[in-house]
Amino acid sequence: MLPPERSKDADAAAVVAVIEDDPIMGEALVDRLAIEGHRPLWWSTGGEALSGLATVRPDLVVCDIRLPDMSGEDLLLAAAARLRGVPVLFMTGFADIGQAVRLVKAGADDYLTKPFPIADLLARIERLLRARRGAAPTGALGASAPMRRVERLLRRVADVDSTLLITGESGAGKEVAARFVHQVSRRAQAPFMAVNCAAVPAELIDSELFGHEKGAFTGAHALHRGYAERAGGGILFLDEVAELPPPVQAKLLRLVQERVFFRVGGETALPCTARLVCATNADLEARVRDGRFRQDLLYRINVIPVVIAPLRERRDDILPLLLAYLRHYADSFGSPVHGFTPEAEARALAHGWPGSVRELRNRVERAVALADGAWIGADALFPGEAETEAGSGPVPWPPLAAVRDAVEREHIAATLRQSEGQMARAADLLGVGRTTLWEKMRRLGLAAEPLAPLGAVSGNPNAATALAPASRP
Structure with a gap:
């Protein structure tokens, strides 16, 4: 199924292809992706997917490993040339975990074991899309x-x-x-x-x-x-x-x-x-x-x-800079790296960055150069943190509360940008009440800080436009 005719307001919406033969699950995924602001495609067989990929290049593919006419592995191999650079997320049953791991080693980006919470799937989709496109800052110099x-x-x-x-x-x-x-x-x-x-x-x-x-x-x-x-x-x-x-x-x-x-x-x-x-x-x-x-x-x-200001005083720039330098070095080195794990991002947000942006750039360059997989973990970005630095004593490990607050603040800020500052919609997306959301914003220092709209963050003023759910072919 081809996506609906794209309007100027939909230019920033990601095209997410769903390859799933189960009609109930397929329709549920398509509807939820549309609600989240993506432009979903739905193909129920491997043959349909290959035909569709001949004319459409999606931003991301979500594929079931077991299809009626071929396996997800066969589909990935057949469409490898067309999907070069496109993140692929596989859905698998427990019995197919070994195959899913083999696919990730062969070039797929991630997999989920059924049944899974829809929030988990959406989080992984967002992470893959952000790694591919990068969270462009609100301006040329930074998002903070x-x-x-x-x-x-x-x-x-x-x-x-x-x-x-x-x-x-x-x-x-x-x-x-x-x-x-x-x-x-x-x-x-x-x-x-x-x-x-x-x-x-x-x-x-x-x-x-x-x-x-x-x-x-x-x-x-x-x-x-x-x-x-x-x-x-x-x-x-x-x-x-x-x-x-x-x-x-x-x-x-x-x-x-x-x-x-x-x-x-x-x-x-x-x-x-x-x-x-x-x-x-x-x-x-x-x-x-x-x-x-x-x-x-x-x-x-x-x-x-x-x-x-030093990087430690403008933490909203940390993740965009990480992704920008990752793309730069991945392209320079021909590396298959796609992004950072949530643990690496949390450690980066909690790190003190005494060397400011120059330190961040050097850490990313080293991590990409030595990467042996699609995702850079915390240990690769911060190797040997427990070791002594030049006799200065052990490097202080960030407290759990600081890491938790940093990740929670970033997630709330991103949700508010996605909802264009609408508290009710943001609270609904986060699954909390408006009073709870407001209290968290006040505690994390977000209440008095204006947030740029999602369109500004993505580099497109219309990026926050949501589409009506797509119909099944």
């Missing part, structure tokens, strides 16, 4: 309220030439924010020149930043154009600007104030047309008090301050 505020600010000042000073802990995403400004500004087609001031030796930073003339010093055999010149009309991004030596700070002050600079050994003032964006994880005011940073330079670069 702090990052949405940062994005709004950066969009407002993208075409203002005033200097930006981006501060935040190491690994929080300062360069990502700087590149975002470049991408959304009128300078997007001009160069983005990034300089890590801490990585360039002090004796070379002047020459690297401003360039030098031929013969300016021993070894200067040719004219060298520095970053300020090569940035042209784009953006000059100075990361770790606090590490600039005092003489270079003076030259940078001239560049900011007069929009000109001199190459080392040069006598001609050169114009600087690039926009300056600086970043640091240091406390510049403390550096000024210690005499290590010029106060007048701080005033000149701190025109528009932008603070990037």
Whole structure:
């Protein structure tokens, strides 16, 4: 059966193919999937499924292992080329568990043993779909309220030439924010020149930043154009600007104030047309008090301050970032990994992330590179957590209450987005009363926090549209 004609409002609904010969169970699954906002297909035999898959590519397949004309295993093998990249969830009786395990090892994504609670099936479907498409953040920089505020600010000042000073802990995403400004500004087609001031030796930073003339010093055999010149009309991004030596700070002050600079050994003032964006994880005011940073330079670069919160303070970004980096590395490495287990997600939500986003990215890269199955577990994402780190003592294990609260908060927030903030509908989906839901939201800190609609989370403004139940062919 082909899905109903898709409207613009249904573009974000997932097409879920159900292959089930039992008419009662098949119709019940189709009706419930439609209520959940999916676009269900229903094929009652393997032959119907193969014919349908020739013209339709679903987002996910739910298949019974025992079909009237072939087994689910035979169907998977016959449709392997058409289903490449499509998650497959098998339904099996107790006697077929061995076959189901064999199918998962052969490339299927999950299986459920009959009879099963419908909530369990829906949770697994949601997990598979989320792993395939990813929970796109509400904005380009993140789903959390702090990052949405940062994005709004950066969009407002993208075409203002005033200097930006981006501060935040190491690994929080300062360069990502700087590149975002470049991408959304009128300078997007001009160069983005990034300089890590801490990585360039002090004796070379002047020459690297401003360039030098031929013969300016021993070894200067040719004219060298520095970053300020090569940035042209784009953006000059100075990361770790606090590490600039005092003489270079003076030259940078001239560049900011007069929009000109001199190459080392040069006598001609050169114009600087690039926009300056600086970043640091240091406390510049403390550096000024210690005499290590010029106060007048701080005033000149701190025109528009932008603070990037560490990952531990914006936990709504954790799962979207995990999935985004998983897709990136799975594609790069050609890995069959599909997603994270619920235990891994719970541990990630409870983790302190001292290395912020950089730590998260490194953990995902390692886990994907070493993965030997479709799902990354908590032990793969956090290996050796009970071991001692560099003599600092045992790594603290997250308390059970913290993990439970983190998972419960994320699940309630996702349900509220799915119900577009309608408390009655969210309570019904969660199977609790509205008073209970409100009390849980208050306890978990959700009551005073506005939630983006599901459409924003999925990247489509119409993602929360539910369809009427599909009819059986």
